[in-house]
Amino acid sequence: MGENYDIIIVGGGPAGLSAAYSAEKNGAEKILILERDREAGGILQQCIHNGFGLHHFKQELTGPGYAHRCYESIKNKKSIEILVDTMVLEIRPDKTVLAVNPEKGLMELKAGTIILTMGCRERTRGAIRIPGYRPAGIYTAGAAQRMVNMEGYLPGKKIVILGSGDIGLIMARRMSLEGCKVQAVLEICPFSNGLTRNIVQCLQDYDIPLYLSHTITRIQGKDRISGITAAKVDEHMQVIAGSEFDIDCDTLLLSVGLIPENELSRGAGIAIHPLTNGPIVDQHRETNLPGIFAAGNVVHVHDLVDFVSEEAEIAGKYAALEVRKQTKEPLKDIEVVPANGIRTCVPQHLRLGAEGETVRLFMRVRQPMRKVKLEIRSGGKILLTKPLPVAKPSEMIAVDLPAEKVAGLAEKLEVGIKEGA
Numbered sequence: 001m002g003e004n005y006d007i008i009i010v011g012g013g014p015a016g017l018s019a020a021y022s023a024e025k026n027g028a029e030k031i032l033i034l035e036r037d038r039e040a041g042g043i044l045q046q047c048i049h050n051g052f053g054l055h056h057f058k059q060e061l062t063g064p065g066y067a068h069r070c071y072e073s074i075k076n077k078k079s080i081e082i083l084v085d086t087m088v089l090e091i092r093p094d095k096t097v098l099a100v101n102p103e104k105g106l107m108e109l110k111a112g113t114i115i116l117t118m119g120c121r122e123r124t125r126g127a128i129r130i131p132g133y134r135p136a137g138i139y140t141a142g143a144a145q146r147m148v149n150m151e152g153y154l155p156g157k158k159i160v161i162l163g164s165g166d167i168g169l170i171m172a173r174r175m176s177l178e179g180c181k182v183q184a185v186l187e188i189c190p191f192s193n194g195l196t197r198n199i200v201q202c203l204q205d206y207d208i209p210l211y212l213s214h215t216i217t218r219i220q221g222k223d224r225i226s227g228i229t230a231a232k233v234d235e236h237m238q239v240i241a242g243s244e245f246d247i248d249c250d251t252l253l254l255s256v257g258l259i260p261e262n263e264l265s266r267g268a269g270i271a272i273h274p275l276t277n278g279p280i281v282d283q284h285r286e287t288n289l290p291g292i293f294a295a296g297n298v299v300h301v302h303d304l305v306d307f308v309s310e311e312a313e314i315a316g317k318y319a320a321l322e323v324r325k326q327t328k329e330p331l332k333d334i335e336v337v338p339a340n341g342i343r344t345c346v347p348q349h350l351r352l353g354a355e356g357e358t359v360r361l362f363m364r365v366r367q368p369m370r371k372v373k374l375e376i377r378s379g380g381k382i383l384l385t386k387p388l389p390v391a392k393p394s395e396m397i398a399v400d401l402p403a404e405k406v407a408g409l410a411e412k413l414e415v416g417i418k419e420g421a
């Protein structure tokens with residue numbers, strides 16, 4: 001049997017680093033971060049553009065700049081150890097962690113509590129089943145981002161991007177800045193799936209056309225991609241016959257969604273939510289397995305890393321309190337249910353004691369709406385309303401439910417959205 005730790009954190013991205021910072025602040029004495037990459041920082045290492053940290057650090061940073069700030073906050077703490085080049089292979093409900101590292105070999109480690117911060121991965125061509133040949137030149141936008149920003153290679157010169165998620169939009173701008181011609185961004189939904197600021201700053205500022213309600217019906221080229229066939233889709237996302245047209249390209253980038261990285265969680269028996277694809281968590285980010293917490297993109301895909309840090313600090317705090325046996329037995333379990341217009345809400349339930357505590361809820365709407373009102377209800381009573389000028393599926397909504405309202409909860413919490421603010 002290997003060494004014992006207070007807390008083992010799986011994944012050294014911004015969530016893992018922020019969780020360690022908060023766990024140490026809350027009294028954990030022996031914390032280990034396990035990271036499979038050659039350095040900590042997670043996916044932010046390849047996001048060299050700015051726009052990070054405005055909420056959390058009150059300063060505009062690049063991705064690596066943000067990761068560095070997270071790293072700086074823990075690097076001199078004696079109680080925190082980071083092992084890089086270390087892949088976690090298995091976690092068990094008894095809080096044993098199996099990991100492998102080129103120097104230490106296979107390690108079996110034991111923890112008081114575990115925090116899962118493995119982030120997410122990108123959906124690939126196979127997941128969306130685009131017909132056609134399988135030539136070279138098709139990459140996920142994130143793979144191309146790493147190639148260009150970290151390895152110094154260009155994947156091609158004439159680019160088409162499928163999907164208008166933020167990574168695709170950011171890559172449209174990056175490829176233009178690198179001297180490539182971005183022919184088009186195609187999006188199957190009738191609305192963009194990226195932040196408004198990215199549509200303006202990455203597409204409109206560079207005159208890159210965005211085709212909404214369009215998809216790819218064919219990939220051309222046998223050895224190397226030479227073009228794609230695009231087509232319009234109807235409201236059921238079915239291709240409209242006769243609307244096809246061709247676009248030349250030597251590279252296709254896919255930005256068609258992120259999938260929380262939960263193979264380890266599933267293996268341990270952690271309950272996964274079918275819509276967020278992440279563990280079902282309470283307000284402290286504890287999963288259904290006692291002492292196993294989760295935070296960041298592994299729980300639900302975030303659009304702003306600032307919220308990732310905030311969530312990870314909650315998980316870090318309660319993982320530390322649990323190790324020190326300072327958490328109280330909950331007296332009630334209140335379900336949080338998405339109602340009209342809301343697709344997902346995290347946390348999915350609240351485990352509450354006698355005293356109330358402020359709870360921050362993170363939500364995503366089903367479709368874009370203007371001038372709406374967010375409404376939180378319980379037992380037929382409205383607890384909170386918040387007018388929103390715009391609500392979009394790509395922009396996560398965060399709202400705080402004050403402690404005095406949480407204290408009195410007896411029935412499930414319903415979170416919905418209504419037109420007319």
Ligand SMILES: Cc1cc2nc3c(=O)[nH]c(=O)nc-3n(C[C@H](O)[C@H](O)[C@H](O)COP(=O)(O)OP(=O)(O)OC[C@H]3O[C@@H](n4cnc5c(N)ncnc54)[C@H](O)[C@@H]3O)c2cc1C
Nearest residue numbers: 011013014015035036042043087088118119142296297305
């Ligand atoms: C390609 C891409 C580009 C993005 N660009 C932006 C952007 O421009 N702006 C923005 O705000 N957000 C962006 N995001 C979202 C971004 O992921 C989050 O904002 C934030 O980085 C999430 O932090 P995290 O710590 O939860 O996950 P990550 O940053 O993904 O960190 C997870 C870490 O866990 C490690 N890990 C996973 N599994 C294991 C294992 N089994 N063993 C050991 N280590 C493991 C990974 O190597 C990684 O370092 C992007 C995401 C992706 C995938």
